[in-house]
Amino acid sequence: MAAVTLFSKARSVLVLTGAGISAESGVPTFRGAGGLWRQFNATDLATPSAFARSPSLVWEFYHYRRELVRTKEPNKAHLALVEAEKRFEKEGKRFFIITQNVDGLHRRAGSRNLLEIHGNLFTTRCTSCGFIEENNDSPICEALRNRGLPNENGPEIAVTDLPSCRQCRSLVRPHIVWFGETLWPDVLEKIDEEINRCDLFLVVCRSFFSV
Incomplete structure (x- = not known):
């Protein structure tokens, strides 16, 4: 009942989600049982x-994750947040989600007021001109077709055969915040803005870390 009262009184709700919400969809977490960083070395x-050392190996990893996420669907928690957003908007209230996840399941579920603070698996950024775009190609490049788990002992894919920029044809990287990088300035500003305007802050996650 206390939760119902809090929601009924709130005018602006901010929700933070992490890897736990997508675990129910079958998306591997990072540090939990079967987590990605228990199988692979993040560095x-x-x-x-x-x-810089091996764009081929890194792209194998992100190709694997992209193709894995394609097989998953938003779960009841994702959909419940969509319904909450609709209800709050209908009542003239604000409902906003900040997610650490990069799987895009909130978007696929239908969430509109959303900030993906660590980026998205299906967005790329050019290493030369900085051009950012959504990319849902499967596979993202022909050289990665039929590649599975990343294999550091496997054959390297030539840089010229890896995903390239539509604007300048240079190598692109996943538009993801990696270890050793900071959140983008506009993201930090938006986080600060949403925290300051909310009167109810809900955390829905198992871990505060996601890449």
């Missing part, structure tokens, strides 16, 4: 230096 796959 080999999710840092700027790793990408």
